Amino acid sequence: xxxxxxxxxxxxxxxxxxxxxxxxxxxxxxxxxxxxxxxxxxxxxxxxxxxxxxxxxxxxxxxxxxxxxxxxxxxxxxxxxxxxxxxxxxxxxxxxxxxxxxxxxxxxxxxxxxxxxxxxxxxxxxxxxxxxxxxxxxxxxxxxxxxxxxxxxxxxxxxxxxxxxx
Amino acid sequence: xxxxxxxxxxxxxxxxxxxxxxxxxxxxxxxxxxxxxxxxxxxxxxxxxxxxxxxxxxxxxxxxxxxxxxxxxxxxxxxxxxxxxxxxxxxxxxxxxxxxxxxxxxxxxxxxxxx
Numbered sequence: 001x002x003x004x005x006x007x008x009x010x011x012x013x014x015x016x017x018x019x020x021x022x023x024x025x026x027x028x029x030x031x032x033x034x035x036x037x038x039x040x041x042x043x044x045x046x047x048x049x050x051x052x053x054x055x056x057x058x059x060x061x062x063x064x065x066x067x068x069x070x071x072x073x074x075x076x077x078x079x080x081x082x083x084x085x086x087x088x089x090x091x092x093x094x095x096x097x098x099x100x101x102x103x104x105x106x107x108x109x110x111x112x113x114x115x116x117x118x119x120x121x122x123x124x125x126x127x128x129x130x131x132x133x134x135x136x137x138x139x140x141x142x143x144x145x146x147x148x149x150x151x152x153x154x155x156x157x158x159x160x161x162x163x164x165x166x
Numbered sequence: 167x168x169x170x171x172x173x174x175x176x177x178x179x180x181x182x183x184x185x186x187x188x189x190x191x192x193x194x195x196x197x198x199x200x201x202x203x204x205x206x207x208x209x210x211x212x213x214x215x216x217x218x219x220x221x222x223x224x225x226x227x228x229x230x231x232x233x234x235x236x237x238x239x240x241x242x243x244x245x246x247x248x249x250x251x252x253x254x255x256x257x258x259x260x261x262x263x264x265x266x267x268x269x270x271x272x273x274x275x276x277x278x279x280x281x
Contacts, residue, residue, distance in 0.1 A: 021195070025224065046255040054227055109264040112234050113241065120194075120231035122263060129262050 009077035009084055016071040017056070019064035019089075024056040027074055027087075034076045035083055038151055048083065048149050051130035054123045055087045055099075055145045062098035063089025063143055078151075082132070085147045092143035099124070099136040099145050171223075172196040174203040176210070179279055184212035189221040194228030197235070204236060213245060216278045217269070220251025230263055237268055246270070250278040 013034035017023040028049040040048070056072055064070035070090045077084040091097055104124045111117040127134055133148035173189035174196075184207035186200070207215055240247050248270040252260065260266040272278035 024226070043254060043258075046253075050226075050255070050259070053224075057226065057228075107263070109234070109268060113238060113268065115238070118231075119234035119238070120228065122227035122230045126227050126230075126259070126262070 007080065009079040011075060011077050013076040014074070016073050018068045019060040019066055019070050019072060020068050021060075021066075023060060023072065024053040027056040027072070028053040031074070031076055031085055035078070038078065038083065040083075040149075040151065044149065047130040048085070048147075051127045051134075051147050051149075052085055052087070054127045054130075055085075055147065058098050058123055059087050059089035059091075059143075059145070063091035065091065081152045082148050082150045085149075086144050087147070088142055088144040090141050090143075092138040092141045097143060099134075099143065172199050174199045176203050176206045178210055178212070179216065179275070182211070182213040183216060183279060184210055184214075185216045185218055185275065187218045187221070190223050192222060192225040192229035192232065194226075194232060196229060197232045200232060200236060201239075204239065208243065208245070215240060215245055215247050216275070217247065217249040218251050218275065219249055219253075219256065222251070222253070222256065225256060225259070230259070230265070233265060233269075237265075248272060248278045248281055250274055 013030060015030055017026055031052045032045060032049055035045070035048070056074070059072045060066060064072065073088040075086045105117065105121060107121045107125050108117060112119055127147070131147045131149050135146045137144050137146070171191040172193070172195065175187040177185050177187070179185045186203045186207060204215070237247060247268070250272040252271065257266070257271065260269070260271060270278070270281050272281055
């Protein structure tokens, strides 16, 4: 059976940010600018922005240890059906570290209010709930978090895909 | 950068209720400003606190953690918390984190004060 080759995702943006407080705001704005032409509904775009900011903040604080000389590298791609954002830091050390969902304690408001859990720890929880997919890969010291957000949903004509945007 | 992007104002809306007007960002760096606003409201005799988010620009996980800290402190003093002015996006985040179960969410100040 012949298979149709999938085109490689098209790169929309590629940039590096210093690991300093506030870079996460720059990241979310640049990612938003790079996907603006895709006309994501505002609510989906806000979710993507929140996820990008959270991943970038973790990359700065936990991946690069707030070292301004270490960059966080961000790339944005569009496959035709989904937006892909990759955020790479230098804190891989052979394991997913801060991005390891198996290690992360699930934040529970009741436990936080009773003092059983600290007040923080919402970052990974938010990321998971804001995007359609999150995957972590580690190559040496380079840890990459790959976020995906669909721009189409099933249910278009003839069972095809329907664009989510306006 | 982010420290200068937060502003807090406190005003008594009625005899028992203080409104904390939040401007700009709510992040971990906002904690000193928010806690100072809370202490000011408590000094004024507030038995109930309303957070005005209508001029919120950005909130992250650190800001959510800070709101949990505020909730813990307010709960200890038996001061209920309410909020208004949240965008749909941040309302959804309040629902995800279940903050909406601990903080009464309203559309506007009038409803929040009446609640």
